[in-house]
Each structure stands twice: as C-alpha cells, then as structure tokens.
Amino acid sequence: MARDLILITDPDDPRIAAYRDIRERDLVGREGKFVAEGKTVLNVLFSNARFEADSVFLRENRVEGAQALLERVPQHVPVYVASGEVMDRIAGFHMHRGVLAIGRRVDTPGVENLLDSLPEDALVVALAGIANHDNMGSIFRNAAAFGADAVVMDQGSCDPLYRKAIRVSVGAALKVPFAREGSAEGMVDALMARGFEVLAMSPHGTVDMTEVKPSKRMALLLGAEGPGLPPHLLERLTSVRIAMRHDFDSLNVAAASAIALHRLWRGEKR
C-alpha cells in the first residue's frame, strides 16, 4: 500500500517547523525531541519500539529509494516531502542526505532501574566524561555490533541523542538502552552492587586486555582521552590496558572500545 506523501512548498510551513535551522537548534536543545538522519538510522528508529516519531521528511529525489523504509513508518506519522531547494532553505544548509525524522525522547529509566532490567548474563558499557559526540556515537555503534546490553554514563558525558551522535552511531544510539547517573562513582557503585565486574580501561592498566577472562556480568568503563579515569576509581577496580607502541601510546577511546568489546563479546547466543 502506497503511503500518502505531504508535499511542502513553503519553507515557513508550520508543519515542518521542527526541521528548521537544524544546526542552530543543536546548540539550544530540542525540548524533548531529536533528529534522526539517513535511511539506515530511520530504519533503526522504526524497527524498534523504544522511541516514537513525530514525522518523516524526505527530499523528493529520495522518495523512490525510501519505499522499504516507508513501509515501516506507522500510518499516523506524517511523511513530508520537499524539493531539494525548499529542504535546504528549511534546514539552513545543504542537506545532501535528505532523509530525516523527528523522534520523541522518552524518560530514561535511571541507571539502577536499567541495570535491574538486564539478564543474568550481561555486558554493559559505562562512560565517564565522554564529552565528544563523535566518540559517543562510535562507542554506541561498537556496543551494538558486539551485543552490549546497555550503556550507562555520568553527567559529564554528552547526549547520545544529539544529532551528530545518532548519525555517527548509525542508529545504535536509538537501539542500545542507556541511562545517566550523576557521578561516575555512583554508576560504578550501582554496577558493583549488582555483581558486575567493572573493567576500567587505562593506558597504565595492570591487566592486559588479551588476558581478561570474560565472566557472566561485565562492565567496560571508559573515560575521556587525555584526563582518563579518576585515580580513586581506578584504585577500586580491575584496570585493563591495551598494549601498544611506547613511542605512540595513543588510542582513540572509541577504538579502545572496539578492541575491548570485540574481546568481551561471547557471540550471538548471549
């Protein structure tokens, strides 16, 4: 069954107000909404029940390629279409992707509630001070690829539903459940109280990543490049290093997450 498409010809049309000046709005927040971009990301948005969408907005030359996607869009979600010229004027820059949706944030459950919902066998990614949206998106992408059950983070970490973080995550930020706790300490306390072995990644870790033995409940704790994890946290936990050259001792935090999660993943049956 073909979808009704609503043609937008006036950049000031109030129905597409949420798409206006996309970049400027990233800076001031979106009052409970987020922007999803790209066919792959929208496929994730409409394939799981975690988030609802307000609308979809397509560049007209992308409609034909988006038919399979449109079959997933619930009937009550309006699908707007505009010419490239009108879409660019609405967005405020050249939107070469031209496949957009506005999603609605949901109340996240809080770290303790999220952890309580996990199975007995679980792998969690814990983030302290990950303030860069590229890194946040990349870490979610790796978490989804290697089957992490949840991501928890402190208040010093940035928003996984920021436009760029969702895009870099290729939709994983909409797929892997996450929650936020005030402090890194509180997050670690909540994990340990539930029997998680918390592995703290650190260039000076005492255990090499290749020697880590996977256990039933594992959490991988990652801090920002540069400052790294606070010393008082490292002291409480098993600290894990990734061996590399001493004269180029520098790995991006997302690359470190890829190596560590690949190592900890126990395959599809988890």
Place this chain on the structure above:
Amino acid sequence: MARDLILITDPDDPRIAAYRDIRERDLVGREGKFVAEGKTVLNVLFSNARFEADSVFLRENRVEGAQALLERVPQHVPVYVASGEVMDRIAGFHMHRGVLAIGRRVDTPGVENLLDSLPEDALVVALAGIANHDNMGSIFRNAAAFGADAVVMDQGSCDPLYRKAIRVSVGAALKVPFAREGSAEGMVDALMARGFEVLAMSPHGTVDMTEVKPSKRMALLLGAEGPGLPPHLLERLTSVRIAMRHDFDSLNVAAASAIALHRLWRGEKR
C-alpha cells in the same frame, strides 16, 4: 636557550600568507605544503626527519605551554606569534588550538620502493577507496599505535596529509611512511610479489579474525564501508571477518582496523 619569536600584528603580513583562510585552502590544495595543528602533532613533526617545516605559528597565550615543543624546532624555522584576534582573522575562523605549522611534502617513494625498504618481519596496512579523512586519520593512528611499518593506498583513497586527516591521526600521518599506487590490484600484486600474506577485511570473510595466525609479512587490506572491497580482489585473497551481531552488522572501517591491528601486533620487539 630561548627562541626568537616574531610578532605578527597585521593579518595581511606576507610572512603568514600560508596560514590565511585555512579552511578554504583545504579545498584547493596547498602546492606541496600541509598544515599541522596542535602541540602533539607538531611534536611528531619535529621529532622525526621525514618532513621539513617552513614555519610555526602560535597564538600568544599558547607560547608559554609550547616551550618544550619550541626546543625541537630547528633554528632556521621561523616562529610567528599573534594575538588571538589577529590569528582568527588570518585563519578565517576561531582557531582555538592556536598551535600551527606549515610542513613541506616530500616525494613519496611509490608502493614498490616503499615495500622494498621494509624489514623481513613487516606489517603493512593497505587501503582501497578510503575516501573519508576522519577514517584515514583514525586508521593511521591505529597503524602507529600497533606498530605498522607502512601504509599503502590506491588512488581512490584520500590524502593522509589533508589538514583534518593529520589532526585526527594525532600526527601518525607524519610518522608512518606511506605510498600510493594507481589501482588496488597493483597494490595487492606488489604486496604478494614480496611475500606478504594479504588479509582482506570483509563482513563476509571466510576466516574469523580471532583465528588468524600472524606470519612474518602481513598486510591488512581495508576497503570503504558500504561498497567494501571489489569481489575480484576478495577472490584472490584470504578474506577475514570480525564476528558481530547479525542484527547490527555494521562496524566503522577505522574500528575494524583497530581490532585487526591489535590482533596482528606482535609487540615492541618487531
């Protein structure tokens, strides 16, 4: 011994012409020059002999923190300093890093010559169609961290000395030797003729990465996300997969390089 610093007060001063309108120039090329940004990157530039620099340019509030770096700058390389306001007008945008250098490209040796210069035990990264500067920079960073001896690439891959690629590589693009060959096939031929086992990374590879046995001369061949490596290349080579969830079968090429290079690295003694 303190360095002479040359104060620039006029944004039109011809001595800093190479720093003018930095972003626009990225698009038109730099006639044999490149821009290095940030203290870490400049430390790499001035710690190895591969490239020469024309000049260094510092924001005045960064001079104090750059003393150790300045000791590495050869005496014949002028060091310019400007106020934040003047530097921003020269660069054409807000240069919050404020630590810059112009380097000179050198003639790269060609793939065959570069491969001929490598030791008997060698690890090479081979790139086909890596057109994104973020990915290029990240792959160089991982190559440096895990001791790759060289990077070779086809003409469909982007320039590792593009400003953003150098920055994302944290200087690794200035450290790890690289060369460019016309086609991916020619590059693979050159590797195989020199006894390299070429591992082609592919989501549908026949061997799991964790089962790869390191050999003396290994090359890791990476293609662009999406198209991946051409089928006729995959047929000739050992194709290697990284196992991941079937419902989120998507790993960034730089993340894949991190996992594979970490696996192939044989430690500092190489």
